[in-house]
Amino acid sequence: AQSVSQHNHHxxxxxxxxxxxxxxxSYGGTVNLFWYVQYPGQHLQLLLKYFxxxxxxxxxxxxxxxxxxxxxxxxxxxPSVQWSDTAEYFCAVHPDGGATNKLIFGTGTLLAVxx
Amino acid sequence: KAGVTQTPRxxxxxxxxxxxxxxxxxxxxxxxxxxxxxxxxxxxxxxEYFSETQxxxxxxxxxxxxxxxxxxxxxxxxxxxxLGDSALYLCASxxxxxxxxxxxxxxxxxxxxx
Numbered sequence: 001a002q003s004v005s006q007h008n009h010h011x012x013x014x015x016x017x018x019x020x021x022x023x024x025x026s027y028g029g030t031v032n033l034f035w036y037v038q039y040p041g042q043h044l045q046l047l048l049k050y051f052x053x054x055x056x057x058x059x060x061x062x063x064x065x066x067x068x069x070x071x072x073x074x075x076x077x078x079p080s081v082q083w084s085d086t087a088e089y090f091c092a093v094h095p096d097g098g099a100t101n102k103l104i105f106g107t108g109t110l111l112a113v114x115x
Numbered sequence: 116k117a118g119v120t121q122t123p124r125x126x127x128x129x130x131x132x133x134x135x136x137x138x139x140x141x142x143x144x145x146x147x148x149x150x151x152x153x154x155x156x157x158x159x160x161x162x163e164y165f166s167e168t169q170x171x172x173x174x175x176x177x178x179x180x181x182x183x184x185x186x187x188x189x190x191x192x193x194x195x196x197x198l199g200d201s202a203l204y205l206c207a208s209x210x211x212x213x214x215x216x217x218x219x220x221x222x223x224x225x226x227x228x229x
Contacts, residue, residue: 044220100171101146107157
């Protein structure tokens with residue numbers, strides 16, 4: 001079955017620390033990949049997406065992610081986190097070759113950044 | 116422009132009752148998807164509607180149903196509520212295929228079943 005794994009459930013960092021959140025998926029076909037963020041009390045927002053081309057994708061607020069096809073991974077990175085990055089982060093896969101808009105999400109990673 | 120609007124924001128129901136949740140997509144968006152979000156499970160896909168037709172369905176029991184109207188507004192219904200149905204129900208809308216755009220999420224309806 002298609003699935004997405006986020007191995008870090010809770011991450012606590014100090015401001016200015018570097019961030020890397022892991023995301024692995026299981027699906028043999030072509031995939032489109034997303035990272036969404038949910039700030040406290042707010043709706044889910046798109047951070048970045050990968051459809052094709054350069055496997056290093058840059059998103060909003062200084063986030064980037066690298067698609068490594070051989071490892072079925074799409075890890076999220078940020079060189080220096082801020083207190084305002086405290087949120088829950090979700091990796092998602094769009095596996096249906098574009099036929100529908102179904103997204104498969106990971107269970108999320110709760111990031112707490114300490115000032 | 117206005118975002119995705121979900122009503123009501125909060126709901127408390129008793130086991131065995133039924134509930135209807137509403138989602139108004141962004142103007143011009145024809146695709147509406149529903150997700151159930153619970154702690155530890157993340158977001159799980161319920162179904163997607165496009166131009167009033169269900170285009171895909173997740174692995175949920177038949178108690179969960181939905182529909183889409185000609186103005187793209189969508190409703191989902193859960194009958195014979197169980198305690199395990201307590202969750203945040205999210206609606207996402209997009210213009211058409213997610214490849215060409217992105218999915219915009221509403222703030223959700225928090226359903227508590229007691």
